[in-house]
Ligand SMILES: Nc1nc2c(c(=O)[nH]1)N[C@H]1C(S)=C(S)[C@@H](COP(=O)(O)O)O[C@H]1N2
C-alpha cells in the first residue's frame with residue numbers, strides 16, 4: 001500500500017518507461033551543460049542590465065518589490081509558502097523534475113521582453129514588458145492553482161485581469177478565441193530538447209473566458225517581480241482551470257476566429273481537452289481528479305482534500321458553461 005502513496009503520474013503524453021525517463025534526463029543534462037556555456041557568452045553584451053534583472057528575479061526574499069492594491073477577487077485561504085511556490089514547479093522548458101525550473105530558469109533573460117498582441121484586433125501591436133507592468137493597477141490577488149497532477153497551491157499573484165489588455169487592443173467582431181504562445185528559445189531553455197511536447201508551448205481560451213475578471217496576467221507573486229521559474233516576466237493565471245492552462249513566459253497573444261490547437265491536447269488528445277476546467281467528476285484517464293494534495297499543508301499521510309468544481313470558483317465562472325456537457329467538453 002505504501003508504494004501507492006506516491007504522486008499520481010505527471011501529465012506526460014504517454015506512459016514513459018523508467019529507462020526512457022533515464023535516457024531523457026541524461027540527454028537533458030548534457031544539453032543543460034551546453035546551454036550554460038552559451039548563456040555565459042550571450043550575457044556579455046548586456047551584462048549590466050542582465051545582472052540587475054536576474055538579481056531582481058532570483059528566488060528568495062529581497063527581490064524587487066511591486067506596488068499593489070488588494071484584490072476583491074482574492075480567496076481567504078492559507079497561502080502556500082513562498083519557498084514551495086518557487087521551488088515546486090512545472091515549466092517543462094527547463095526540465096521535467098519539479099526542482100528543475102528553480103535550478104535552471106535563473107539564466108532566462110527577461111529584459112528586454114515584448115509580447116505581440118495580434119490577430120482579430122483593431123489595434124494589435126507589440127507591448128514591452130515595462131508597458132505591461134503599468135497597463136493597469138497591480139492587484140495582489142490570492143488564487144488557488146490546481147495542477148492536473150492532483151496537487152494544489154494557494155498563491156498571492158501580482159497582476160491584473162487579462163481583459164484590460166484585450167480591451168486595449170479592441171477585438172474585432174470575428175474574434176472568438178485567444179491563443180497564448182510562450183517563449184521557446186533552445187539557447188536558454190534546455191528542456192526544449194525533450195520531445196514530451198511540441199514547442200513552443202501553446203494554450204487557448206474562449207474569448208468570453210479570457211474576458212472573465214478572474215483570468216489574470218501575472219507579473220509577480222508574494223509582492224515581488226515574478227521569479228523566472230514561475231513564468232517571468234509575464235504569465236497567464238486561469239484559476240478555475242488545470243494549471244497547464246496558465247501559460248508561462250508569454251511572447252504572443254493572438255485573437256482568432258477558430259479554436260486554437262493547444263500543446264497538451266496535441267500531445268495527448270484523450271487526456272487533455274481544450275477546456276480543461278477543474279472538474280472532480282471527470283477523471284483523467286490515468287488517475288482520479290476527485291481529490292488533491294495541498295502542497296506544504298497536507299502531509300502524504302493526511303487525508304487529501306476534495307477537489308471543488310471549477311476549483312472552487314463555480315459561482316463566478318459556472319455560467320460560462322451553461323448548457324455544455326462538461327464530460328464531453330473536458
Ligand atoms: N510555458 C509553460 N507554461 C506552463 C507550464 C510549462 O511547462 N511551460 N506548466 C504548466 C503547469 S502543468 C502548471 S501546474 C503551472 C505551474 O505554475 P507554477 O510553477 O507557477 O506553480 O504552469 C503551467 N504553465
Ligand SMILES: [Mo]
Nearest residue numbers: 147148243244
Ligand atoms: Mo500542471
